[in-house]
Amino acid sequence: MKIQIEIMGPPRAWQRPGQDGKRRYDTDQNKTVKESILAHVLAKYNPDKPIAKPITLTAIFYMAQKTEGCDPTHCLPYTNVPDLDNLLKIIKDALNKKFWVDDRYVTKVTMEKCYTNHRPRTFIEIEF
Numbered sequence: 039m040k041i042q043i044e045i046m047g048p049p050r051a052w053q054r055p056g057q058d059g060k061r062r063y064d065t066d067q068n069k070t071v072k073e074s075i076l077a078h079v080l081a082k083y084n085p086d087k088p089i090a091k092p093i094t095l096t097a098i099f100y101m102a103q104k105t106e107g108c109d110p111t112h113c114l115p116y117t118n119v120p121d122l123d124n125l126l127k128i129i130k131d132a133l134n135k136k137f138w139v140d141d142r143y144v145t146k147v148t149m150e151k152c153y154t155n156h157r158p159r160t161f162i163e164i165e166f
Contacts, residue, residue: 039083039165039166040163040164040165041079041082041083041163041164041165042082042161042162042163043078043079043082043161043162043163043164044159044160044161044162045074045075045078045159045160045162046157046158046159047157047158047159048101048102048158049099049100049101049120049125049151049158049159049160050067050071050125050128051119051120051121051124051125051127051128052068052124052125052127052128052131053065053067053068053124055068068128068131071128071132072128072131072132073132075128075129075132075133075162076132076133076136076137078162079132079133079137079162079164080136080137085137088135088136088137088138088139089137089138089139089143089166090138090139090143091143091166092143092145092146092166093138093143093144093145093146093164093165093166094144094145094146094147094148094163094164094165094166095126095129095130095144095146095147095148095149095162095163095164095165096147096148096149096161096162096163096164096165097125097126097129097147097148097149097150097160097161097162097163098113098149098150098151098152098160098161099116099122099125099149099150099151099152099160099161100113100151100152100153100154100156100157100158100159100160100161101116101118101151101152101153101154101158102153102154102158103153103154103155113150113152113153113154114152114153115150115151115152115153116151116152116153122149122150122151125149125151125160126147126149129160129162130144137164138166
């Protein structure tokens with residue numbers, strides 16, 4: 039099965055959690071972003087129980103273009119922050135224990151971040 043989701047708005051990256059003594063806690067932004075991602079995915083497909091088989095994950099992060107001239111048919115690489123791995127981490131964390139049992143089941147990942155002249159957004163494809 040393959041599902042595709044587009045989340046409109048600027049892509050958000052995972053932020054380092056805060057720490058209170060020995061206890062770590064998630065930031066409010068991380069919690070909000072994870073809830074939004076989970077809601078978008080579950081609106082497309084809500085499994086009876088979390089998936090526990092190999093999963094292929096594709097993520098494309100379309101970042102706002104600062105200047106004109108971006109060809110809408112070609113994705114120009116985005117080399118600024120946030121880091122690509124932190125953009126992906128928030129997605130994987132959001133779906134843990136709700137959509138899939140654990141992100142260890144994600145066995146293949148394809149991802150990129152690029153400029154867009156259109157609205158900033160995150161495209162996610164999950165195949166299992």
